[in-house]
Amino acid sequence: MAQQMKYCRSCGKQIETNVKFCRYCGFRFDVAPQNTVSQPEQQAPQQPASQGGISAGALVQEVAASTSKGEESFDLGNLGMGMIDHATGGALGSAMNTVSQMKGKVTEILSPFRTLLSGIKSFGSNLIGFFKNPKAAIPTILLGILWIVLGMMRDSDSDVIKALSWLTFSEGGLNRDGIGMIGGIFGKGIVAVALTSLINGGWRDVAAGCKTMFGGKKGDEKPKALHLIIGAIIGVLGYYAFVGFRNASGITTMAGISGILLSLESLGSKDGFLYRFAQSLTSRVQNGVRTAQNGKVAGLFTGMTAGFAIITALTALIR
Numbered sequence: 001m002a003q004q005m006k007y008c009r010s011c012g013k014q015i016e017t018n019v020k021f022c023r024y025c026g027f028r029f030d031v032a033p034q035n036t037v038s039q040p041e042q043q044a045p046q047q048p049a050s051q052g053g054i055s056a057g058a059l060v061q062e063v064a065a066s067t068s069k070g071e072e073s074f075d076l077g078n079l080g081m082g083m084i085d086h087a088t089g090g091a092l093g094s095a096m097n098t099v100s101q102m103k104g105k106v107t108e109i110l111s112p113f114r115t116l117l118s119g120i121k122s123f124g125s126n127l128i129g130f131f132k133n134p135k136a137a138i139p140t141i142l143l144g145i146l147w148i149v150l151g152m153m154r155d156s157d158s159d160v161i162k163a164l165s166w167l168t169f170s171e172g173g174l175n176r177d178g179i180g181m182i183g184g185i186f187g188k189g190i191v192a193v194a195l196t197s198l199i200n201g202g203w204r205d206v207a208a209g210c211k212t213m214f215g216g217k218k219g220d221e222k223p224k225a226l227h228l229i230i231g232a233i234i235g236v237l238g239y240y241a242f243v244g245f246r247n248a249s250g251i252t253t254m255a256g257i258s259g260i261l262l263s264l265e266s267l268g269s270k271d272g273f274l275y276r277f278a279q280s281l282t283s284r285v286q287n288g289v290r291t292a293q294n295g296k297v298a299g300l301f302t303g304m305t306a307g308f309a310i311i312t313a314l315t316a317l318i319r
Contacts, residue, residue, distance in 0.1 A: 187242025231303020256312030
């Protein structure tokens with residue numbers, strides 16, 4: 001038969017009905033509530049080392065007796081906190097319960113639209129930062145100049161030129177018009193972000209993403225199968241958006257590799273615009289609060305990594 005439960009009136013934890021003490025805060029249940037007001041002539045002198053007529057020594061003896069009977073077990077920390085709670089009239093237990101609720105409070109996730117607006121605002125701030133601090137824009141300017149030079153020398157047979165063209169994805173957008181050109185330029189940006197991030201220590205998050213992808217930590221939510229498939233489709237479509245279906249070849253595979261790196265980095269860091277946007281897209285509203293579904297997010301980025309990897313490998317082998 002299931003054991004009946006009740007709630008501690010000091011800390012709010014659920015406990016068995018037949019115990020004399022709360023095993024979380026040490027509150028004794030046969031003591032009258034502290035808000036009972038007695039007449040002045042009947043009020044007993046205050047005893048600093050006791051509460052409700054129970055001394056600290058008696059409290060220890062009672063706990064020891066209860067433990068020996070198998071009623072409840074206490075560790076020294078809970079016992080000490082319980083004694084202090086009695087001395088303060090239950091105020092400590094209430095405060096600890098409030099802190100516990102604050103720690104367990106679910107973080108609210110922004111809606112997809114608000115997350116997108118936040119990303120645009122952040123991009124604008126970074127762009128303004130480039131003008132305020134010209135030194136920060138030097139790597140971007142140098143990479144832009146390199147793209148121009150490599151574009152002018154794209155027909156060269158030099159192995160160095162070919163290697164740099166592959167590494168920087170300089171072919172992106174050159175043989176495409178309209179939306180295709182925009183996709184190629186965006187692909188160049190993905191490559192630039194991936195390379196810059198690796199140089200600035202992003203490889204640690206990539207390593208963490210690999211660990212999460214192939215096992216993760218104990219207690220982590222498992223990736224959802226449906227979102228694995230959706231992520232893989234996004235990875236494949238993203239690659240072709242960057243390079244174009246007709247232009248996909250060995251020289252364009254750096255766009256796919258960059259997609260792999262950024263997907264793993266987002267999965268490992270659990271931060272950044274891509275991760276927050278994925279959280280907002282997969283979030284669920286519970287009791288009026290939009291909460292993250294980490295298993296779905298992990299599935300998306302794991303699937304994206306697999307999708308980019310598969311299509312990049314096939315492109316390199318077939319073309």
